[in-house]
Amino acid sequence: MSATPTDGARRPRRDRRQALIDAAIALMSEGGDADISAAAISRRADVAHGLLFYYFTDKQGLVAAALADVLSRLVHHQSPRADEQTPEQRLDGFVRRHIEFLENHRTLYVRVVVEGVLGDPAVERALREARAEGARQVADIVGLEQPPTPVMQTAVVAWTGFLDRAADEYVERDDLSLDDVVDLVVRAFGVVTGR
Incomplete structure (x- = not known):
């Protein structure tokens, strides 16, 4: 039987850093009443409280790292x-998986993105970068000219906002099917971009 961090063995540095990120994500995903203090995160990660500040400087640095981790998974x-195989199939898959991911991480999404509970410049920057990456991903998926024209770039960025609002509606309502929402969002892409 191998030693675990709870019976005296030390985690490798990378594992302790990731444990803090995973603990922050877990606590933020528990909803509005969850304690997301530095002490609570350290306890959940089962690492010394001071390591949070060693790896991330402050709690907001950890929150930004946790958000970046979730967004990279997205x-x-x-x-x-x-x-x-086709741009249409790839776009349909992108939209479907985006909505499913947001649904599966709903509490975290609402808490951080919709409610802005952790409003902080680093968090805002991470969200902007993730949205820009999503727009780049979509442009690549459908084969848009690179770099896109400023108008086309604006159209794709605006459409990603529509995608997120449509995902919000889907998750909040009982009377929408995923297929209908995906179809709506894919059709909207064609209208917005003329493709």
Whole structure:
């Protein structure tokens, strides 16, 4: 039987840093009543409280790292699959997986993005970068000219906002089917971009 961090063994540095990120994500995902203090995060990660400040300088640095971790999972999750051969299939898959990911991480999404509970310049920057990456991903998926014209870039960025609001509606309502929402969002892309 191997030693675990709770019975005296030390985690490797990378594991302790990731444990703090995972603990922050877990606590932020628990909803509005969850304690997301530095002490609570350290306890959940089962690491010394001071390590949070060693790895991240402050709690907001950890929150930004946790958000970046979740957003990188989103980018990976919504990437095209091998069986999606056409731009239409790739866009449909992107939209479907984006909505499913937001639904599966709903509490975290609402808390950080919709309610802005952790409003901080680093968090705002991470969200802007994630949205820009999503727009780049979509442009690549559908084969837009690179770099896109300023108007086309604006259209794609605006459409990603529409996608997020449509995802919000889907998750908040009982009378919408995922297929209908995906179809709506994909059709809206064609209207907005003329493609």
